[in-house]
Amino acid sequence: MTASESSNPGERLDDGHDSLHRSAELVRASARVAAIVARYPTPQILTRRDGEKALAEVRARVGPRLRDAVSIIDCYCPTGYPVFEDNGIPGPGGAVGVRLSAWHSLFFALEADRPPPARHVPPVGVLPGDPYEVKPRRMPGGPLPPPDMDAPVTLVCLTLRYDPDRGWVELRRRLDPRWDDDLIDDHVVPCLIGFAHDAMARHVAGRDGARHRTPLGSG
Numbered sequence: 001m002t003a004s005e006s007s008n009p010g011e012r013l014d015d016g017h018d019s020l021h022r023s024a025e026l027v028r029a030s031a032r033v034a035a036i037v038a039r040y041p042t043p044q045i046l047t048r049r050d051g052e053k054a055l056a057e058v059r060a061r062v063g064p065r066l067r068d069a070v071s072i073i074d075c076y077c078p079t080g081y082p083v084f085e086d087n088g089i090p091g092p093g094g095a096v097g098v099r100l101s102a103w104h105s106l107f108f109a110l111e112a113d114r115p116p117p118a119r120h121v122p123p124v125g126v127l128p129g130d131p132y133e134v135k136p137r138r139m140p141g142g143p144l145p146p147p148d149m150d151a152p153v154t155l156v157c158l159t160l161r162y163d164p165d166r167g168w169v170e171l172r173r174r175l176d177p178r179w180d181d182d183l184i185d186d187h188v189v190p191c192l193i194g195f196a197h198d199a200m201a202r203h204v205a206g207r208d209g210a211r212h213r214t215p216l217g218s219g
Contacts, residue, residue, distance in 0.1 A: 032186070040183070043154065043174040045113055048091055051153035054177045055094050055110040058155065059086060062108055062184055063096055069188050070098055076199040077101060092153055101204050103162035106191045108175065113152040155179075157187045161194070164203070 022030075046054060063086065070082050078101050085107075086096040097107030138145070155175040163169050173187065198204050 036183070036186070040176040040178065043176040044178070045152045045154055046177060047149060048147060048151045048153050049149040050177075051092070051110050051155070052090050052094075054155055055090065058108050059096050061181075065181060065184055066096075066098055066106075066188060069185070069192060070100070073100070073192050073196055073199070076196065076204070078204060091147060095158075097158075100192075100195050103204065104191075104195050104198065105158075105160045106188065107158045107160075109156050109158055110153055111156050113154040159187075159191050161198075 063084070067084060070084075074082050081099060081101050083099045084097075085099065087094060089095070092110050092112040095107045095109035097105060097109075099105040155177055157173045157175050159171040161169050161171075175187070176183070195204075
């Protein structure tokens with residue numbers, strides 16, 4: 001056993017060509033990946049009725065946990081950030097999260113889980129101009145129809161980042177409603193680490209476009 005192996009315990013793997021050493025951190029990460037796949041095989045689709053209850057729990061538990069996690073990088077945020085936001089919407093469109101800068105944000109949200117409505121076209125066999133049944137549309141200012149509490153919805157985690165080379169980049173992950181604090185951390189922590197790398201590279205801007213005033217590691 002080499003000195004490096006004895007000072008960095010982990011496990012050894014044989015990839016068929018060479019014997020590789022896996023660090024203890026990677027061993028723990030591998031175990032976490034296996035646990036996620038085993039415990040959350042497929043994110044559940046909820047009815048709106050259950051989805052609103054799930055979003056209420058996200059607001060109650062994720063909000064404080066998000067504030068606690070963001071505290072590890074808030075000193076590197078531009079002036080005026082982080083900004084914690086909750087739009088207060090109980091159903092689809094409801095979201096709670098944080099903006100780390102004008103270029104970085106993380107939100108947990110409830111979204112409608114249905115395909116976009118099909119274009120309203122005449123049925124097969126009806127010639128253009130022939131009369132056929134037309135579904136009325138709600139006009140602006142008209143009464144809203146009652147919500148369909150059985151409509152499918154899903155919890156999601158949305159990460160948004162502005163890249164100078166690619167523009168806005170959005171990452172959307174469906175969140176299993178059986179989530180726990182560990183699963184929330186799985187989504188939050190990589191976002192914060194990525195933000196730290198951006199701060200180190202001075203790729204952090206405030207609303208005025210000014211770069212971060214203090215690089216990482218300086219006073």
